[in-house]
Amino acid sequence: xxxxxxxxxxxxxxxxxxxxxxxxxxxxxxxxxxxxxxxxxxxxxxxxxxxxxxxxxxxxxxxxxxxxxxxxxxxxxxxxxxxxxxxxxxxxxxxxxxxxxxxxxxxxxxxxxxxxxxxxxxxxxxxxxxxxxxxxxxxxxxxxxxxxxxxxxxxxx
Numbered sequence: 680x681x682x683x684x685x686x687x688x689x690x691x692x693x694x695x696x697x698x699x700x701x702x703x704x705x706x707x708x709x710x711x712x713x714x715x716x717x718x719x720x721x722x723x724x725x726x727x728x729x730x731x732x733x734x735x736x737x738x739x740x741x742x743x744x745x746x747x748x749x750x751x752x753x754x755x756x757x758x759x760x761x762x763x764x765x766x767x768x769x770x771x772x773x774x775x776x777x778x779x780x781x782x783x784x785x786x787x788x789x790x791x792x793x794x795x796x797x798x799x800x801x802x803x804x805x806x807x808x809x810x811x812x813x814x815x816x817x818x819x820x821x822x823x824x825x826x827x828x829x830x831x832x833x834x835x836x
Contacts, residue, residue: 747767753769
């Protein structure tokens with residue numbers, strides 16, 4: 680399987696992001712990273728796992744509602760994520776926002792259960808174990824595609 684030049688460029692970009700993620704973020708990486716607040720992980724119907732939320736200090740978008748490129752890893756406890764494009768510092772999650780809104784409704788269960796934030800065209804990934812599994816299967820898949828492309832190019836001469 681030989682990739683188009685555009686797909687090869689994307690694969691190379693993702694492989695660089697995987698290498699960066701495996702090394703982990705430096706203090707400088709995080710200091711320069713945009714902040715993603717009121718964020719949530721989601722998956723598209725074609726399997727694209729990403730984050731969505733409010734980004735601040737993004738080098739291209741400034742401050743805006745946004746979706747990220749493909750999510751590689753996330754460490755919500757440490758407050759960071761890595762996508763195909765860049766590092767993000769993670770602010771408050773949308774789940775925390777929903778809990779805060781529910782609490783402001785004096786704990787009314789019916790009102791709290793009605794608070795749902797979704798992104799059209801995507802399905803929220805609410806289970807951390809499922810998110811970890813989705814991300815863990817993505818990296819080997821990219822490496823398999825890379826190997827198949829390199830093999831096809833070598834056979835071509």
